[in-house]
Amino acid sequence: MFAALPAEIHELGRLFEAAGHELALVGGPVRDAVLGRSSADLDFTTSARPEQTEQILRDWTAGGAIWDMGRDFGTLGGVRHGVKVEITTYRTESYDPHSRKPQVEYGDTLEGDLSRRDFTVNAMAVRLPSLELVDPFDGLADLARTLLRTPVTPRQSFTDDPLRMMRAVRFVAQLGFRIEDATADAIEELAERITIVSAERVREELVKLMLGAHPRGGLELLTELGLAAHVLPELPALQLEIDEHHHHKDVYEHTLTVLDQAIDLESPAGSGGPCEGPDLVLRLAALMHDVGKPATRRFEEGGAVTFRFHETVGAKMTAKRMKALTFDKDTTKKVARLVELHLRFHGYVDSPWTDSAVRRYVTDAGDLLQHLHRLTRADVTTRNRRKARTLARAYDELEARIDELAAQEEIDRIRPDLDGNRIMEILDLPPGRAVGEAYQHLLALRMEHGPLGEERAEQELRTWWAARQES
Structure with a gap:
């Protein structure tokens, strides 16, 4: 499988070997190749120091582009014939316990470099140009078992770099892996350390989790292991105690089901259809749509439970959380707007709308209409089949009316050639x-x-x- 690497990579390996240095493909690209997945990243590690790597890259690129923004961490990059590489000198790192930024020290062996990787499945390497697989921590076996385990003790690994805890739950969502018990225990014990990680890095991991093939599994672990309490506290807050008469649903489980159903309603990737999967805005809106419920829950006379205006409160909470996680303004605005609008349809079920009300629904949704269609449909999780069919028929009718009005208004805009x-x-x-x-x-x-x-x-x-x- 590694023989199929681009010819430029094999040549790069020969150049390092001729100069008396080791070079190895490492981490995610190796893992993905074993899984039969393509990888856009080509990351390498080497025994050469940065200045030696730079000279070899200059020969390899024949005067082409080289970048050295990561030189302080021993990393340089280059591109030849469209093949991009990043090469980092072997490292052993020590960490300040109050920071996740490593104090870089160069290492001498490939095995030592691999020991500082996050998980055993990412601690495999392929030497170049020989194509020898190096797997000192049995990552291949863990890959076969879909198991996440750290090369060193998990407590040491997560103490050194707390972001690895987010990466663990992200791999669950992306690849369907499971976390080894001792590793999960260490995450639960050290969850609070995630607070020393920058919001930007946390957001990056959360986005990758949400765009994964199994986001529900990642979110469940994020909550169970205590990470969500620090990075997305609105999620565990949905675990409301259900009253003895079961007058309201488990909001947490309902939310995860809505997320699953919203994903099922995405258009296939590459289809060009509306809400093409994976759709981050739709998925975040499904996740956040009921976050206003805990703050608005009221017990009425007779035992009824209400959540009045939870959509308005939830929209504000969503915007606040997404701002704290440094999401861009456009994504934040769209997700918060969908949360605000997600209950609007229920007024249609109670009493069919006038054409004016339908137009107002469309106008208020604006460019998010297709997202709102899917979020509204996904929000039906009742086990009462008759009620579910009634809601589905009502929304079918509303969508048909929207299409009819749109067609009519398109016709109404037509004018003759002469006024x-x-x-x-x-x-x-x-x-x-x-x-x-x-x-x-x-x-x-x-x-x-x-x-x-x-x-x-x-x-x-x-x-x-x-x-x-x-x-």
Whole structure:
């Protein structure tokens, strides 16, 4: 499988070997190749120091592009014939317990470099140009078992770099892995250390989790292991105690089910359809749509439970959390707006809307209408089949009315090729009924034949007028 690497990579390996240095493909690209997945990243590690790597890269790129923004961490990059590589000198790292930024020290062996990797499945390497697989921590066996385990003790690994705890739950969502018990125990014990990681890095991991093939599994672990309490506290807060009469659903489980159902409603990747999967805005809206419920829960007389205005409160909470996680303004605005609108449809079920109300629904949704369609449908998790069918039929009807109104309003925007003033000028007529009849005649021609052009429209107008005069 590694023989299929681009010819440029094999040549790079020979250049390092000729210069007396080791070079190995490492980490995610090795893992993905074993899994039969393609990888856009080509990360390498080497015994060469940065200045030696730079000289070899200059020879390899033949004067092409080289970048060294990571030089302080021993990393340089280059590109040849479209093949991009990043090469890092073997490292052993020590960490300040109050920071996740490593104090870089260069290492001497590939095995030592692999020991500082996050998980055993990422601690495999392929030596170049020999293509020898190096797997000192049994990552291949763990890959076969879909097991996440750290090369060193998990407590040491997560103490050194707390972001690895987020990466663990992200791999569950992306690859369907499971976390070894001792590793999970260490995450639960050290979860609070995630607070020393920058919001930007946490957001990056959360986004990758949400865009994975199994986001529900990752989110469940994020909650169970205590990480969510620090990075997304609105999620565990949904685990409301259900009253003894079961007058409301388990909001947490409901939310995860809505997320699953929203994902099922995405258009296939690469199809060009609306909400093409994976759709981050739709998935985040499904995750956050009920976060306002804990703050708005009220127990009414008779035991009823209400969550009045939870959509409005939830929209504000969503915007606040996404801002704290440094999401961009556009994504934040879209997700918060969907949370705010997600209950609007229920008014339609209670009493069918006027055309004006349907237009207002469409206008309020704006460019998010297709997302709102899917979020609203996904929000039906009732086990009462009759109720579910009623809601589905009602939303089918609403979507049909939206389409009908859209088509009608598109028709209403069509105008004949000549306006009233031009008609009066051509026929030498004053304002009156005849002008209106001429306008309608030209409009009918426009609807039937499409744009006529002014010259033909004038001919048709004169022919119609002459026939009208003779009758």
